[in-house]
Amino acid sequence: MALLHPSTRRLREWLETPPGAEPDAGVEEHVSHCERCADELEALDAMTAEEAVETSEVELALQEVLAPPTGLEQRIEDRIEAALLARRDFKLLAGLMGVSIETARLLVEPPEEPRS
Amino acid sequence: MKAVPVSPEQVGTTPTADLDEAEQLRVLVREYSSAIYRVALSIVRDPALAEDVTQDTLLKAWQALPGFRGESSLRSWVLRIAHNTAISTLRRRRDVLADPNTLPEREARRSVESDAEDRAAMAEFTRALDELDDLSRSIVVLRELEHQSYEEIAATLDLPLPTVKTRLFRARRKLSHALQGWK
């Protein structure tokens, strides 16, 4: 870590590096480890937040672009069931399917035909 | 067959402690699928891959549940597994696809059906999100969507506190900037 903390001006410039521009590497490296500068950046961020778009709008946009698809949970449950089936985890499978362990086993591995 | 020992100390820290194995797994799926998916998608940027990561994470979390010590919230713990699983999935994917240009494009945002202006703004926002590094994306998601404190994020991702704060502030700037025209 560099001994000297970057000036407030440099911190602010780093914070507001425009998209596509290269951030000041020295500042970048320093602030990742320096609590004092992290606190100063926090203060700068709070002070200038009103100039920028409100945080809640970032939240809304993130919700939009990262929205889970419909039916996700059911699909995941089905996929896990299939994975357990492949692993022959009958005990858990039985619990998931709401049947007895023996029933789960029979569903997966039907008994061999009895020889006559 | 693995058993899930449920010690008295775990009760109260683990909402799933009293449940049988199948029910534990079902609770994990119900409670955390969406949050895991969001963290996963923010990193892998591909919906199908994000579903794979969600499934892997839930199975891993369920299998590791007996070892969960309650040092963090169960949610943080699960999301940490999600982050790590997404990162390793992405690495494997990048190894397979040597050419970075063949990385899967994220599908067009299905939920944005309003008007063209909104769509353009969201495309801009998505681009800004894509330009962030993987770690910054996770930090932003944990902060903005999971509402974790800086300390919780540091614990979830095993990062120094200054790293969490500084990456977050800058990432949020970039994302805000991308939204400037969307009003």
Ligand SMILES: [Zn+2]
């Ligand atoms: Zn400093």
